[in-house]
Amino acid sequence: MTISFALALHTTTTKLELVIAEINQNSDRNSQIYNIYKQQSWELGRELSVQLHDCLSMFVGDLPWTDFAFLAIATGIGSFTGTRIGVVVARTLGEQLNIPVYGIDCETIITKSQQSSPPMPLSESLLAIAYEQWQASIYPTWQDVLPLYES
Template identity: 40%
Template sequence: MNQPSSQSSSQSSLLLALHSSSETLGVGVQAPGAEPRIASFPLGRQLSNDLLPCVEELLPAEHWPQLGRLVVATGPGGFTGTRLTVVLARTLAQQLSIPLHGFSSFLLMARRHWAMQPWPPHQRLWLQQPLPRRGVVAGAYSPDPQALGGVAEALEPRLYRSGEAWPGDGSGDEPCLEAVVEPQADVRQLLELGQLADAAGLPGPWEPVLPLYPTSPVER
């Protein structure tokens, strides 16, 4: 039987979302026209052992061929946790020949903030995560009607070292909020973006979807 093309997904296909940019794994599954099923698992360092069993709690492996599209959070997050879910998503997308889309965990947070309290057009919102003895990881987000879901990543999250100036550090007039993962809410954002990508018929090649590491895993 022919597998679905990576250029489109079947109307009866399932959408799977994976998010492990924090100590808690978030998993979501949604069928067309149905309410999503979302679960979170506080795995911490057990993610490497328990990732597949947790995914199978929502979608047993025998149903994976029914997947039509995948979405995954690419970080920033822990080196091992982010890498494992991105690798799983890439492997499934390649083997099933289905689209895969990666979105930064900060973008998902920005979408949550926008939904609760939209900020003025053309203004950037900064999200920041302090890293002890290293600096702060920060990214900027702005409303954009041309972007998928209406919020664009103006500046991808990167490390600003201690003492390095950046527009959201309080010295300017651009607002800045702490980057806090809410696993189930952020998985819902992933599913919404996946639905929009499916409706737009976006191809979603798996090769460009890679983990986002603002700092080196071997850096001291």
């Protein structure tokens, strides 16, 4: 059995939301393919740009970065600075790790969140959408992960 991880970052509001999922790549189709391994949020306000890297480093902890299969990032609409910084961090990590980065717009994330009862946290919805794309072997290019500032 091969275990890998996925990381979702939601940085479009004053709250930083992170979630890591453990992915069982060899499980059969009848069992759940991923489990939430760790989830956390921080209300950072205008400090998101200053504290993102420390929070991310602390959150990932001892997990080897090489064990990540993909990343997901909320691309907006939202805070200009938070969205921009989150997208840059995700794209940089994806490029360095040579793994796909799924950019998902906030409207899609909110719709997915509200489809469950009770609604899923935004970071968990973001991860679920990216996981579906990853399972379907959809691999985005860097242009697919650009921040959205207007609708």
